[in-house]
Amino acid sequence: MEKSLKFVLAGPVGVGKTTAIGVLGDAGVISTDVPMTQSDGGQKTTTTVALDFASVALDHGPPLFIYGLPGQDHFSFMRPILLHGALGVILLLRADSPDLIYECSRWIEILRSIDDQLAIVIGITHADRNRDFSIQHVREALPNAARDLPVFTFDARDRDQVEHLIRALLVTIG
Numbered sequence: 477m478e479k480s481l482k483f484v485l486a487g488p489v490g491v492g493k494t495t496a497i498g499v500l501g502d503a504g505v506i507s508t509d510v511p512m513t514q515s516d517g518g519q520k521t522t523t524t525v526a527l528d529f530a531s532v533a534l535d536h537g538p539p540l541f542i543y544g545l546p547g548q549d550h551f552s553f554m555r556p557i558l559l560h561g562a563l564g565v566i567l568l569l570r571a572d573s574p575d576l577i578y579e580c581s582r583w584i585e586i587l588r589s590i591d592d593q594l595a596i597v598i599g600i601t602h603a604d605r606n607r608d609f610s611i612q613h614v615r616e617a618l619p620n621a622a623r624d625l626p627v628f629t630f631d632a633r634d635r636d637q638v639e640h641l642i643r644a645l646l647v648t649i650g
């Protein structure tokens with residue numbers, strides 16, 4: 477049986493997983509967002525409790541199935557379910573988070589503990605919110621487990637930039 481082209485967006489709360497899947501899915505998106513019990517202090521008012529999903533065709537190719545994980549640890553039981561059979565992951569992190577490097581290590585560990593064969597590309601959002609942000613500094617500070625992974629900045633609200641990340645992941649898989 478042909479393996480489906482399944483990819484997953486992972487990462488902490490508020491990095492832009494649901495946003496990225498929302499801009500990709502013109503053919504319809506499944507979202508399970510509910511109002512947040514506690515605001516994150518920004519514009520975000522909802523959080524994912526189960527999954528996001530969109531099917532997207534890039535360059536008239538076969539449909540790619542893109543799933544988004546909930547960021548909250550409370551819903552960690554969804555991680556192995558959604559990662560099952562996935563070819564690769566985009567790990568989203570926020571440029572304006574003081575915990576960027578810590579979250580990177582934590583999420584690489586989570587992902588590798590579920591599937592150590594996953595292709596991973598790191599996509600950093602919210603670079604516009606951190607004037608001091610330097611992708612070079614981030615690359616240098618990455619934990620050993622992430623040293624060889626491709627790192628990009630992108631805006632999850634911009635479809636072209638989200639597609640670029642997916643293409644980068646496809647290249648990584650080969």
Ligand SMILES: Nc1nc2c(ncn2[C@@H]2O[C@H](COP(=O)(O)OP(=O)(O)OP(=O)(O)O)[C@@H](O)[C@H]2O)c(=O)[nH]1
Nearest residue numbers: 489490491492493494495523524547601602631632
């Ligand atoms: N300024 C800025 N805002 C962004 C960028 N990328 C995404 N956002 C915003 O950041 C927020 C991200 O929210 P979500 O997409 O719900 O985040 P999530 O990763 O799905 O979070 P959980 O489902 O709670 O884990 C939204 O308000 C987006 O509009 C960016 O690059 N810059």
Ligand SMILES: [Mg+2]
Nearest residue numbers: 493494523524
């Ligand atoms: Mg979400």
